[in-house]
Amino acid sequence: MRLVSVNQLQAGMKLAKKIYNDDGMILLADGVELTDTLIKRLARIDIGYIYIEDSLTDDVIITGMLEDETRNQALKVIRSEFQQMSGASGITKGFYHLDKKFSRLMDSILDDISSQEDPMIMLLDMHTTDSYLYVHSLNVCLYTLVLGIAYGYSKEELRVIGLGALLHDIGKTQIPVKIVQKPGMLSDEEFHHMQAHTEIGYRILKEEPNIPLLAAHCAFQHHERIDGSGYPRGLKGPQIHEYAKWLGVADSYDAMTSNRIYKRAMLPHQAVEALYVGSGTLYEQKQLELFRDRVAIYPLGLTVKLSTGESGVVVRIDPTIPHRPVVRVLNGVEGEAVVPFEYDLRTALSIVIADVADQNEPAAKQS
Structure with missing residues (x-):
């Protein structure tokens, strides 16, 4: 093919x-x-x-990074839970069920990836742009787990960073759809609303009894950058948790290689080149080097x-x-x-x- x-x-x-x-x-x-x-x-x-x-x-x-059954089930769970939360007051009400559904899902995803002898970050199955939030959440989880396995994290550490990656954008369920799916450039006010998804996601996840607090911090910090240019708090280098730094790389890569309403997808080699522009300023060089070695750029x-x-x-x-x-x-x-x-x-x-x-x-x- x-x-x-x-x-x-x-x-x-x-x-x-x-x-x-x-x-x-x-x-x-x-x-x-x-x-x-x-x-x-x-x-x-x-x-x-x-x-x-x-x-x-x-x-x-x-072949895909997941079995078809696991992938389809993952997208159904993400879509169902995220849509249920859209428009609801997830910050004040709390949901107290995410841990059960997403923890079971994480076990299935980890089993699939861990069964591969040498997992790599591959160009994944094609989806419509309407499904971007759900597919992006799954892709970032897969990419982060591949990096975590290569880095040598334990199974429990992989479960935590995997949950953080899977739920890193959950705060976007509380952002108006007209902003999340706007086809053009966001206004300053709209961009400010969009940036709030990191703090909203953290506040939702930290209220879930069995979602690890570190997973909530993944949602909070995945847009922070090591030179302090990220958001929401402008953290620098060691102030950003290691898990969130991995997520930042995976999140940026998937955003670049996915078709969006307002831009065409890059091919993997183009996205890796774009990431390297931020080596040592936006992203840790050693993390980018490991990422480069685990992605099928062609x-x-x-x-x-x-x-x-x-x-x-x-x-x-x-x-x-x-x-x-x-x-x-x-x-x-x-x-x-x-x-x-x-x-x-x-x-x-x-x-x-x-x-x-x-x-x-x-x-x-x-x-």
């Missing part, structure tokens, strides 16, 4: 991975043949990239251009050297089709990925 921009889709191509709606239900199933009508529909609901079937890369199998199925002038598709990734994947060359230096062959960039050290294929150019018909 291949990862392509919606701008590159052509009628007759077949979907290789499911697309989900905001209920975690399947919007389009894998194997569906795309029509002009379906392609326009995908563009309207702001799907940025999808996987398509391709005979030249049919051996490229892309996702499976992505079309890349090599320093040789040839182009091809990423077909395998070594978790220990994710930035040096195996690339199956499909086009020569003049763009002509060639008999496919592979470069293993782990050993072909003179070759590097020079660029990612222009995602705005129409794609060639697939075999």
Whole structure:
């Protein structure tokens, strides 16, 4: 399968991975043949990239970070609980049930991720922008757990940071929807309201009897930055809890790589570059280095251009050297089709990925 921009889709191509709606239900199933009508529909609901079937890369199998059942259940729980809280006075009333549902969910998520030999941060399943808050909450949890496992946290520490990540944006349930989903730039007053979600989230979570206080602090501090430029309190370096620093990286990365109402998604390598601009000022350098080593910056199925002038598709990734994947060359230096062959960039050290294929150019018909 291949990862392509919606701008590159052509009628007759077949979907290789499911697309989900905001209920975690399947919007389009894998194997569906795309029509002009379906392609326009995908563009309207702001799907940025999808996987398509391709005979030249049919051996490229892309699996999720979670089992389908776990992922669907997670999205249902997040959506149900967050919607129940929307518009309610969660700060004063208290809910006193989040711990049971989210603690059980965290156990399932941890079991799935821990069962993987060498978990990596992968480009995840495609969803509509309407489901952003729910999917973002789950993605940040997954990314943070992968980083926590690589860092060496214990299972109990992972449960705490995982709950903090899963619930880090719960305060947004108390922010007016017209602000949370505004398609344009927020006014100063609206931005002030949006910033309040960190303190609101903290006040909600600290009232939950069995939600660890550190998880509440994750919600409170995930927008703090080590140079003091973050919010709500402008904390610096050691004043910010280590868990919240990890969340800050994961939260920023997912925001960059997700399609939003007001912006198109970045590809992983672009988002990692953007994060590194803040190395030592916004984010801890050592945390960014571990993040870089755990993220598949060139996702499976992505079309890349090599320093040789040839182009091809990423077909395998070594978790220990994710930035040096195996690339199956499909086009020569003049763009002509060639008999496919592979470069293993782990050993072909003179070759590097020079660029990612222009995602705005129409794609060639697939075999």
